[in-house]
Amino acid sequence: MRNWVMTVVCVTVALLVVGGLRSESVLAQGQPGEAATSTTPRTSWGDPDLGGMWDFRTLTPLQRPAQMAGKGFLTDEEAAAFVQQTLQARDKDRRYDNPQLDVEFAYNQFWWDYGTTITEDKRTSLIVDPPDGRIPGLTAEAQGRARVRNQRPVTERVVLGSPAHGPEDVGLSERCLLGFSSGPPIVPSEYNNILQVLQTPEHVVIFTEMVHEARVVPLDGRAHLPADVSQWLGDSRGHWEGDTLVVDTTNFTDKVSFNGGLVGRGASGETFHLVERLTRVNAETLLYEFTVEDPTWWERSWTAAIPMKTTQGPIFEYACHEGNYGMTNLLTGTRAQEP
Numbered sequence: 001m002r003n004w005v006m007t008v009v010c011v012t013v014a015l016l017v018v019g020g021l022r023s024e025s026v027l028a029q030g031q032p033g034e035a036a037t038s039t040t041p042r043t044s045w046g047d048p049d050l051g052g053m054w055d056f057r058t059l060t061p062l063q064r065p066a067q068m069a070g071k072g073f074l075t076d077e078e079a080a081a082f083v084q085q086t087l088q089a090r091d092k093d094r095r096y097d098n099p100q101l102d103v104e105f106a107y108n109q110f111w112w113d114y115g116t117t118i119t120e121d122k123r124t125s126l127i128v129d130p131p132d133g134r135i136p137g138l139t140a141e142a143q144g145r146a147r148v149r150n151q152r153p154v155t156e157r158v159v160l161g162s163p164a165h166g167p168e169d170v171g172l173s174e175r176c177l178l179g180f181s182s183g184p185p186i187v188p189s190e191y192n193n194i195l196q197v198l199q200t201p202e203h204v205v206i207f208t209e210m211v212h213e214a215r216v217v218p219l220d221g222r223a224h225l226p227a228d229v230s231q232w233l234g235d236s237r238g239h240w241e242g243d244t245l246v247v248d249t250t251n252f253t254d255k256v257s258f259n260g261g262l263v264g265r266g267a268s269g270e271t272f273h274l275v276e277r278l279t280r281v282n283a284e285t286l287l288y289e290f291t292v293e294d295p296t297w298w299e300r301s302w303t304a305a306i307p308m309k310t311t312q313g314p315i316f317e318y319a320c321h322e323g324n325y326g327m328t329n330l331l332t333g334t335r336a337q338e339p
Helices: 002-019 076-090 099-104 140-144 154-159 322-337
Strands: 052-055 127-129 194-199 203-208 214-218 235-241 244-250 273-282 285-293 302-311
Touching: 052 285, 194 285, 203 244
Parallel strands: 214 235
Antiparallel strands: 052 194, 052 302, 127 302, 194 203, 203 214, 235 244, 244 273, 273 285, 285 302
């Protein structure tokens, strides 16, 4: 874990030194969801300034809850009631009869950091397309696939609770290497919901506090890697469309389901395509949008929009203890259960 952190630090420092990262900016005006204007903050080389730390905590769910079907936005009174109910529900101790689940999932609001508010526009879901705020249905091909647990991608097995068969089979999220809110795509999760953007004229670094993932995105127009080359975080290429940074990512490995299983739930890395859009809509807000598609899994593409608020940080090291002693304890416990 320490070596991984040092790698990220070295990449960041190199970009700071080589790129001469940021200049003084003129702050933009506007509201979330509005197109950026000529008053968008600029770097010293003229690109829109997206740099800084951004907090994407929110109580707004990714998908619209069933009880809110047909309702895109909440009133002030409904929003206040939803926030109160959500916080109360998450502040209760969760206990399970199954000892393993009781240890793994005995969380409450002390541990979680979802935030205490919903989006300013009081949307009922982060998904904005389809209009019903729900992830589209599965294709006939996907519905017909055999979903045998030991055939699932490694991260999906962990997130969905499937047991590992041995140390080589323990999921990447349990090993604290990939998963949760780190993406891509980035979706609010239980904690570590901070994003940092670093810029040079040739690259943008998208760095997440969760699992300290760092994606270095080239802006020079180079082509994607050959189709037979896959990567854990995919192959990202960026370009500017007006004041919006567009990041196109392909070449994901088929060994993972996306966002630690929270988004993809089985979508194939070989056919998964992600487009992210980052827009500085005002001094306090970075609008992060993503569109995902996988024609072998969903009936259509779908899009989510997540407003991120500026924060002073700091970003903390994701010190995940399971990566240090979890494997030893896993093997010891299993041996103790064996006859």
